[in-house]
Amino acid sequence: MTFKLGHEIKAILFDKDGTLVDFDRTWAATNRKGALIAADGDAALADVLLEACGMDPVTGKTRADSMFAAANASEIAAHMVAHGSPFEAEDLMARLDKTFVEGAESPWPICDLKALMHSLAGAGMALGIASSDGEASIRRTVEVLELSSEIGFIAGYDSGHGPKPQAGMVLAFAAHLGLEPSQVAMVGDNGHDMEMAHAAAAGAAIGVLSGTGTRQTLEPLADILIGSVADLPALIAAR
Template identity: 85%
Template sequence: MTWKLGHEIKAILFDKDGTLIDFDKTWAETNRKGAVIAADGDAALADALLVACGMDPVTGKTRADSMFAAANASEIAAHMVAHGSPFEPEELMRRLDKTFVEGAEKPWPICDLKALMQELAGAGLAVGIASSDGEDSIRRTVEVLELSSEIDFIAGYDSGHGPKPEPGMLLAFAAHLGVKPSEIAMVGDNNHDMELARAAAAGAAIGVLSGTGTRQTLEELADVLIGSVADLPAMVAAR
């Protein structure tokens, strides 16, 4: 039997990377650039920083719940400095943020996101994005994918609501819409998304297997696991 969203759910808050866009296809090249910048051009150190942040330098695959998969630019910068980057954390964070905004120019959508968002809107559901990426990068991704008119709310780690897995992004979305947190479903590919949902007392925590998270890493905290956001319309239709 298909798991379905309850009628009490009035909005969906999406993670971005690994949830709406393919993580490795979108970010592998950009994360390599970030590591080279952090290593100040030292190729061996750049590879070591990639490994420390969760990415295989050879395959470009990123581990579930690793720094690249789950952390924001400030946290990644601090982690890289702790693993040998010669920069000060604040300076490196600024450089990484700039690199991540540039990386937002080439997102790989998981599915036809415009059709998905329009279908959700047709079902009466508001839509927001909550990401560990910076707000400028998120907004650029939304613009490139031509989703600006479909997204009701955007929050990044630097939007003033606190980072994941704190509940602030979801609580801010609820306040923006004038609904209860229990009327929002959180959808994401990593444990920090599920932890955010639990911390905010969201109405549902939906894990997707299209990103860096796996069934093993997500099943304990998620209410349900789905292949990707492309499966959401069926869950909505089953209400």
């Protein structure tokens, strides 16, 4: 598969939430729970914290590039403390991380991910996941979705490669495979994913419209826009 500047793509690094799993179906209830924990049981403050982090308390929809959509537990905790949570940021981060691991028990896949990964692997692609979620939560999601044999690399915000949108996760994936970053395509649903791809000089930044990002937020940053990861096999075949 060849993308910009003639780079031959040999590996695909996926974002998780909004890319492989439906963001709102997977995380709305967990984010409500996290906000109530952060509010120490105060329902009114929990709604304030939800709004501050990008989720509509009524509809459960999350805004593009908001804290819930793109940030990690450390950043979300600090933001919640700044907006009224009575906890210390480090304490709240630990509580949120635990809550997010629990939330990983009920992912809603975007499509038949097992079939998708088999198709991509059959096309010669090495596969990995890079998420702003914690590594333990990502690994649990992969186990629940029965993708452990297909996903050969996992990186979370706490895996030691730095957070999005820094280049570290892409660079670590490439190094893990013995590839150049230009041989990696990054697939994600928000601006942080596209910015990380560009920061690492990845071979392609592929935006998907299945998550919190919109055509308006992604088009200026993505090399290619597709509806969802289900469209990847056709994209590869066309290239």
